[in-house]
Amino acid sequence: MKHHKMLLKTFKVLSLLLGVIPIEALDKHGWRKQSIYSLLTDRFATTESVNCNPEDRAYCGGNWKGIINKLDYIQNMGFTAIWISPVIKNIEGATKYGEAYHGYWPQDLLSLNPHFGTEEDLIDLSDALHERGMYLMVDTVVNHMAAPDTRNIDFSIYSPFNKEEHYHPMCPIIQSDPLSLEQCWIGTEDVTLPDVDTENPFIIETLYNFIHDHVKKFKIDGLRIDAAKHVRQTFWPGFCEAAGVYCQGEEWTGEAAAFCEWQGFMDGLHNFPVQGVASEAVIPVNDRALRKTAIAMNLVAHHCIDSTLLGLFLESQDAPRLAALNNDFNVLKNAMTLNLMSDGIPIVFYGQEQMLDGSHDPINRPAMWITGYHTEGPLYKYTAKVNQIRRDLINSQDGEEWIRTRTHAIPVGDNVMLMYKGPVITFITNYGSVNKEYIIKMPASEPMVDLLTCTLIEVENEILKTTIHLGEPKILYPYKLTMRDGFCADKLSLQDEIPGVFMGHNEINGPDKK
Incomplete structure (x- = not known):
């Protein structure tokens, strides 16, 4: 042990002499102090200006190199981490619902999506963040693969699960049936998502090994877990332990007690019970929505193991932009304040600071290089101000106690x-x-x-x-x-x-x- 500590100390000294400041590993307690900027890789930044009509639901050319070029824009707004869309290879070609530009239709877990760049590009993004003292969260999909032709699925195209026996039998999801949620297939007859058999010991071992190697290779600091409720709860502790980083899962429900149960299986969750009512509070005619928001916040704080480890968000790729519901600037300032100053890790969806106003998918997912990276915009500057206040409170004499205190x-x-x-x-x-x-x-x-x-x-x-x-x-x-x-x-x-x-x-x- 002494020898190990001496080697670690020597490494740090050599790193400083070489002008490299090694970033410390970030555990779940470190994540509660972060502020996350969430983005769709294909829509946030590109290395060359290309036209993009979001209604085409097609790849627009955003990539990891483009994100690197816009880190000043993100960091100057006060964000200390980014959450990028899934990085693994997806199915190719157009479907009724467009192309897989969003990253949630996997084909090969062991390869990266070539539309976004190379392995070196993703590592460069991680390194660029770490050099700034920032962190990388990567969206992760392991519940399913994707198939555009539901009548004739070719399981051999998938990797590493290339046999039909690696998947649950096809069946429709019944929302009231927990087993159905875990084992039946998401999707429609036009695009279906073959459900990986996560009860199979071979599958479990393969996925645990995959995520361990994936996190290590690409220097990932945290995972966002897609469709968490569609995999049995007991799968996730081993998965997150194998990853060795903070896990934040998607458990889409507004009922606080059922939602909070999931925190017994992973570090954090997207705070859907609060988001569902808080996002409605910006609608002018919804007079009682703030009352409902207060109730939801208190219920989550009461039921969850630790509400300060949850991810609080108001906008996402699956929800209307707040400015589409109400473009009053002071209402949007209040929404951003709630987003950044209440319990948990704040998550701001790209373009929220620019008051983008897409009311639904796909127009709520525009290309930022077309809408513009306006750093003098009023909500951009306000976001930077509140993020700085939050950061100063965290760094204050009582900051550790403050960030761990649950909001009432x-x-x-x-x-x-x-x-x-x-x-x-x-x-x-x-x-x-x-x-x-x-x-x-x-x-x-x-x-x-x-x-x-x-x-x-x-x-x-x-x-x-x-x-x-x-x-x-x-x-x-x-x-x-x-x-x-x-x-x-x-x-x-x-x-x-x-x-x-x-x-x-x-x-x-x-x-x-x-």
Whole structure:
């Protein structure tokens, strides 16, 4: 053991002398401190400008080299990791649903998708991230292969499972039947996904060996697991242990208790119970959606083993863009604030920061090189600001405790929600940029600072009173901690908030947190 530690120390010294800063291995506790930018490789960046009509559902030319060229764009927004779409070789050719540009129709687990680049290109992407102190999460598909002709499936084209006996018998999925979910086939008569027999000892050993070698070869730091609920739960602990990295699975359900059960089998999950209601909260007519969001957040925090290891997202390739539901800038700012400041690892889908407005698949998956990488856009700059606040809180004296603390959400009326996470109180609203203000009163023993505006909010008679203007979000932090941790050092105003003049006015007594 001493000899091993000495070798490790020697390696680090030599690395520093050579100008190389080795990145430390990232465990699940390290992942909760990250902020993830999620992207479709084919649609995010290319090495040459090509036209792309997303409605064609065809390859557009995005690749791993293109991503490397746009890492400044991602990192300057405050993201510390990227999640890329599946990298393995997919079936070729057009189907009723287009080509496999998204990566979820596998053919060969042991080869990379040539549309995205070479093995060297993927390793270069991993190295480029690590040189920046960033991390790579790769989407992983092991539940199934894909077949465009359901009547005549040629199992010999698949690798490493090239025999019919390697798959469950074809059957339609019955959502209410757990065994059916695990063993029957996803898809339709036009494109079906032959379901790999993950009860077969040969299959299990092969998949465990595959993921171990895959992660090691391409220097992957974390896995996103597609279609997790379509494989028996007990398969996943061994799979993630073989991978040796953080696993975040897709378990698409809105019921918190059933959802949280899955965290007993992998480190994290996509937080669908919260996403399902929080994304609806941007719709103007959905007045009670923030109440439902608070309920969902609290249920997940209660039922899950550790809600701070979940992945929180509001946009994805399978969901409408938020700007398609409501293009009010202040509502979108609130959505981004919720995304970045509540429990878990925030995940922002590419283009969310550009307020892309595709309402459905496939138009919610445009090519970024056509829509543009605008770094002066208001939501891009706001995302960078909130990501920086989150990062500064993590790096503060009490940062480890703060990031591990579970959020308690409290609705205040139909259009305001408070998120308590340690000493931080985040105000989320969804009524937008209208001439209306809310005055929130709550018990408090010390003044607070809004870290978004560096405004001091005084306490009078043990009551903190703050005004919400035009539906703006707030991130409140105790004044003493603000001074201790160096927030707002050059900007803090030592005056009370001065309300503007508005036509509307509501006064709400905030929650007693005692």
